[in-house]
Amino acid sequence: MAVERTLCIIKPDAVEKKKAGAILQMLEAAGFTIVACKRTHLTRPVAEGFYAVHKARPFFGELVEFMTRSPVFVAVLERDNAVAKYREVMGATDPAKADANTIRKLHGASVGENAVHGSDSLDNARIEIGYFFPASEVAPVA
Numbered sequence: 001m002a003v004e005r006t007l008c009i010i011k012p013d014a015v016e017k018k019k020a021g022a023i024l025q026m027l028e029a030a031g032f033t034i035v036a037c038k039r040t041h042l043t044r045p046v047a048e049g050f051y052a053v054h055k056a057r058p059f060f061g062e063l064v065e066f067m068t069r070s071p072v073f074v075a076v077l078e079r080d081n082a083v084a085k086y087r088e089v090m091g092a093t094d095p096a097k098a099d100a101n102t103i104r105k106l107h108g109a110s111v112g113e114n115a116v117h118g119s120d121s122l123d124n125a126r127i128e129i130g131y132f133f134p135a136s137e138v139a140p141v142a
């Protein structure tokens with residue numbers, strides 16, 4: 001199976017609850033290598049740009065408000081089949097519907113405040129990684 005990279009955002013709710021370390025630990029235990037990771041407070045334009053695909057959705061304003069509320073951790077995760085595997089470890093968007101022991105079941109509170117974001121495809125993973133990290137910060141090990 002191919003080695004892939006995917007983007008993870010540990011959202012403001014989880015960072016506020018001091019769960020960033022616990023979430024990164026779950027990801028390492030699930031076989032991901034954390035290739036890059038930074039703590040940053042998203043500005044409104046950065047959050048709006050990242051979620052531009054959802055601009056027409058009724059929850060867009062709420063989503064941007066939430067994502068800019070306090071700092072997040074943005075991380076690049078690597079392993080075989082990373083996109084699908086991370087979506088499995090992350091759990092369903094709505095924590096109430098997420099499987100037991102997934103990140104969102106353990107740490108999410110609602111469909112809006114759901115602890116983490118993950119890329120939904122390999123193409124979007126490339127775009128999302130490029131949105132937050134210059135190529136020099138995510139270069140493969142020489």
Ligand code: CMP
Binds near residue numbers: 062111112118
């Ligand atoms: P995420 O994976 O970050 O991608 C888009 C986000 O929109 C999603 O997780 C949810 O947190 C959020 N979202 C989806 N549906 C709703 C909703 N009905 N109300 C508020 N936020 C939502």
